[in-house]
Amino acid sequence: MAASYKTEWGQIYIDNEVVARTAGMAALECYGVVGMASVSYKDGLVQLLLGESLTKGIKIITDGDETSIEFHIIVEYGTNISAIAENLISNVKYSVKDLLGIEVSSVSVFVEGIRTDQKDKA
Numbered sequence: 105m106a107a108s109y110k111t112e113w114g115q116i117y118i119d120n121e122v123v124a125r126t127a128g129m130a131a132l133e134c135y136g137v138v139g140m141a142s143v144s145y146k147d148g149l150v151q152l153l154l155g156e157s158l159t160k161g162i163k164i165i166t167d168g169d170e171t172s173i174e175f176h177i178i179v180e181y182g183t184n185i186s187a188i189a190e191n192l193i194s195n196v197k198y199s200v201k202d203l204l205g206i207e208v209s210s211v212s213v214f215v216e217g218i219r220t221d222q223k224d225k226a
Contacts, residue, residue, distance in 0.1 A: 107166045107206050118204055120166065124159040127173050130199035132158075134192045136183035141176040141216035170209040173200075177213060181220040189213040 106117040131137055140161025163174040173196060179188055193211040200208050 107164070107171050107204075109169070109205060116205070118206060120164040121159060123164050123171065123173070123200060123204060123206065124162040126200055126203055127164075127175075127196045128158040128162050130196045131162075131175060131177065131192050134188060134195055136180045136185075136188040137192060138178045138180055138219045141178045141214075169207075171200075171206050172210045172212070173208060174212045175214065176216050178217040178219055179215055181218050185215055189215075 106119050107123055108115055108117045110116075128140060132139065140158055142160050161176040165172040165174070175192065175196075177192070179185060192213055196211050197208045200206050
């Protein structure tokens with residue numbers, strides 16, 4: 105179901121894919137967010153998503169005038185997860201409202217993994 109809102113000129117419908125892409129780009133701008141995560145419920149494995157598959161780690165839920173967004177993310181090791189989540193929520197709400205005119209009622213953040221860069225320790 106697409107997000108929609110009414111203006112003096114008529115009804116505007118914005119596809120969930122557009123909302124997800126906008127929210128995903130805003131999330132990737134946040135310090136500590138490595139990317140979106142895709143969870144294989146069959147295997148329990150988490151996969152880092154980048155580029156075209158960015159929106160697969162984001163779920164948009166629209167119910168009437170309310171829009172909620174769920175993120176499944178992977179964060180960088182050594183960063184404060186609660187600070188990352190607060191920054192992501194704030195940035196996404198602002199970006200979606202500013203760019204699309206859609207008020208986001210809630211943002212849920214699920215941290216699915218932590219990326220550690222293994223440097224050559226020889």
